Amino acid sequence: MDFLAALAEKAHLVNGALDRYLPGENTYPQLIHRAMRYSVFSGGKRLRPALTLAAAEAVKGDSNAVLPAACAIELIHTYSLVHDDLPAMDNSDLRRGRATTHRVFGEGIAVLVGDALLTLGFDLLSQAGSEFSIPPAKVLQVVQEVAAACGTMGLIGGQVIDLTLLPKEADEKTLDYIHRTKTGALFRACVRTGAILGGADEDKLRKLTTFAEHFGLAFQIIDDILDVEGSPEKTGKTVGSDARNAKTTYVSLFGVDESRVRAHKCLDSAITALVDFGSEADFLRHAAYFCKTRKF
C-alpha cells in the first residue's frame, strides 16, 4: 500500500465533506465563518479523520457512514490548535507555515473560532447517525467518548499541565500524562468512534483501542523528535521551538536515540494489536509503518 496516496484519498473525502458541513463564507456573520474556514483549510494531513474512516473499514463497516463523525473530530482537533496557539497559551505566530488564526483575525475572534468549531463538532457528531440510520444509542456513546477525550481528564487536562508545568517538575510520569491526554485521548477517540459506528464487537473494539493508544503515543514521541531534527519546510514549524519554549519533551528527557527506540516499540505494539484483523486493517497497519519513517 502506498500510505501517502491512501491518506490523500481519505483526506480528499474529508475535505469535501468539511466544505459541505462548514457554513459558507457569505453566511452571516461572515467574519466568523471566514475565520473558521481559514483555520480548518490550512493544509492539515487529516490523519485523525482518516483513522476514523479506517477504523470503520477495519471492522467491515461503511466508511461513508462515519464521514460526519470523522469531520466532527477534525473540527474539534482544529479548535484545540486554534486555542493552543493563542498568546495566553503557546503564543504561536505560525501553524503549518501560515499565520495563526489570532494573528489574522485577532484574539477575540480566534477564541470564538475555537468555541464555534468545538460546538459545530458536537453538533455534527450528534447528527452522525441520521443519514445512515445508525442507532441513536451508538451515536450517543460516541458523543460521550469524544466529550470525555476532550475534557479535563483528556485534551484540556493535558493542556493545563503543559501550560503550567515548571521545568523542575517535569518527569517521565508527567510527560506520559501530557501525551496520553493532550494528543493520545483524541487519537483513541477517533479510532473508537470509527469502530463503534462501524459496528465493532467488544473484542475488536478493545484491540483497536490498544492500537490507537500505542499509535498515538508513538506519533507524539516522533513529533518531539521532529521538533529537533525535522525540516521546517516539511513540518511547517520552526525547528527547536520546544527547546526555546523550555518544553519538556521525550527528547529533552531521554535524547533522540532512546526516544526513537521507544516510538518504534510503541508502533510494533500497535501493529501487533491488529494481528487478528484481515486486509481491511491495512490502512491502520501502514499508518504505523509510515510513522517509523515520517518526516512531517
Next chain:
Amino acid sequence: MDFLAALAEKAHLVNGALDRYLPGENTYPQLIHRAMRYSVFSGGKRLRPALTLAAAEAVKGDSNAVLPAACAIELIHTYSLVHDDLPAMDNSDLRRGRATTHRVFGEGIAVLVGDALLTLGFDLLSQAGSEFSIPPAKVLQVVQEVAAACGTMGLIGGQVIDLTLLPKEADEKTLDYIHRTKTGALFRACVRTGAILGGADEDKLRKLTTFAEHFGLAFQIIDDILDVEGSPEKTGKTVGSDARNAKTTYVSLFGVDESRVRAHKCLDSAITALVDFGSEADFLRHAAYFCKTRKF
C-alpha cells in the same frame, strides 16, 4: 406563588447536582477544576436551568429526569460568560461583584475553563437519558438543539456581531439579531430541552417555544434598562457600563420608557402562549410576572 422562593428551591437542586457533576477541587489537574468551580459557583440565579426544570413540569414530565440536562445548560451558559469576560472580548474585571475568572486564574486558564465547561456540558447532556431511561433519540435531539443554539447561528454569532459592531451600524435589526442569538437562543434551548425530555407533544412544544422566545427577549431588554437604572448591589455590575463601552442597547436606541413598553409587551405575549397550560406552568407564568418588576 412566591417566585423568588420557588426559584431558590430549583437553584438549590441545581447547585447540588452541579456539585456532583463537576470534578472535585482535588481531582488532578487541580487548577482547572478549582477554576471551573470558581466560575460556576459565583452566585448565579440559575434561571436557565430552573426554566428547563419548569418546562418539563409544564408538560407533566419528571423534573428530576431533566436535572442533568438543566445543569449542562448552566455549564454552557457559564462558559459563555467566562469567554465573554476575557480581555480580548468585553474585558470585564468583575462579574456578580467578584473578580472574573481570568483576573484570578490568568487568561490561558480562563480560555481552558470555558472550553472545559462547554465540553462537560455536552458530556453531561449526552448522558442525560441514562439514569431515567429517556429514549436516546430524544437525548440526541436535545444535544442538537443546544449545539445549534450555541453555534454561529446562535450564541457565538451574536457575540461576533456584538464584538465587531461599529456604533454607526447599530440599528434595530442588528440589535434584534444580537438579542435573539446571544441570549435568546439559549433561553429557547433551555425551555425546549425541558419540554422535549419531559415528553411534550408537538403542540405544547411549539407553545413553550413561543413563551421562551418572548421571555428571552424581554429578559434582555430589561437587562439593558437595569444597566442604566439598576443598583450595583443588586446587579453586581457597574451602572452605565454599556454606555461607557459604547454598546448599542434597547435603551440607547429607544430610551428607557419605550424599552420598558416593549419588554412588557413581550412578557404579555409570553404569558399568553401558556393559556392552554394548567397550574403546572405556574413557575413559567410567574417568571414572566416577576420580570416586569425585576431589579437584578
